[in-house]
Amino acid sequence: MNCITKLFYYCLPVLLVCFAYSSNSYAKGIAAKPEITMPLDSSKVDVRKLNTEEQKKMLENKEYKYDRIGPAPKSLWDRFWDWLWNTIDKIFDTKGGNLAWTLFQSALVMAAIVVIIILVIKNDIRAIFYGRSASVQIDFKEFNEDINAINFDELIADAVSKKDYRKAIRLHFLKLLKELSDNNLIKWQIDKTNNDYSIELSSSKYNSKFNELSIMYEYIWYGDFPLDETNFRGTISKFKEFKV
Secondary structure (H helix, E strand, C coil), X not given: CCHHHHHHHHHHHHHHHHXXXXXXXXXXXXXXXXXXXCCCCCCCCCCCCCCHHHHHHHHHCHHXXXXXXXXXXXXXXXXXXXXXXXXXXXXXXXXXXXXXXXXXXXXHHHHHHHHHHHHHHHCCHHHHHHCCCCCCXXXXXXXXXXHHHCCHHHHHHHHHHCCCHHHHHHHHHHHHHHHHHHCCCCCXXXXXXXXXXXXXXXXXXXXXXXXXXXXXXXXXXXXXXXXXXHHHHHHHHHHHHCCC
């Protein structure tokens, strides 16, 4: 063994004895430490009260109002509206006012329903749901906006020869409108809907049959219904039965 190792073995017992002695002394010191008690404070306390007048002066002193910014004064216009709404609230808080308000709301709902119904009647409802046919388009402008200048028989024959049966049905329906217009049963206009013509025919014997043909035409044309020769012949017979 070298010198350092020998020195460690010689000094180890001495270090252990010193450590044991110091630990024992520390433990005795803790055990013998006296308990500390707080003395009872019997001094007299002088309770002071804030002077009410002084407190009031401090609260009213503007120099101490750092974050107290009052609301801006209302204008004459603002005060008018406050008065108006308060008056309305007082009126509708009564029994009669509540009844009047209920009737007014009911009238608004009924008016809205009537407007919606009128808009639906005035528009081609089938065109709204089914849309215009994109495969075959016939614009009234190609007829120069004059239904009396159209040779329907020639156009129908041409469409049938090409097996364009949907176009032929449309032409048959336009021919029907022309016949009704020639007999002063309707007033034909380019921007009118079939519902408009139905209303004009409501007091005549043709109304029921016209509505039937109108629905059939709209289903075939706007619904883009595929039409073969057999179905076309059956549909055309319905149009031929309509005599003005």
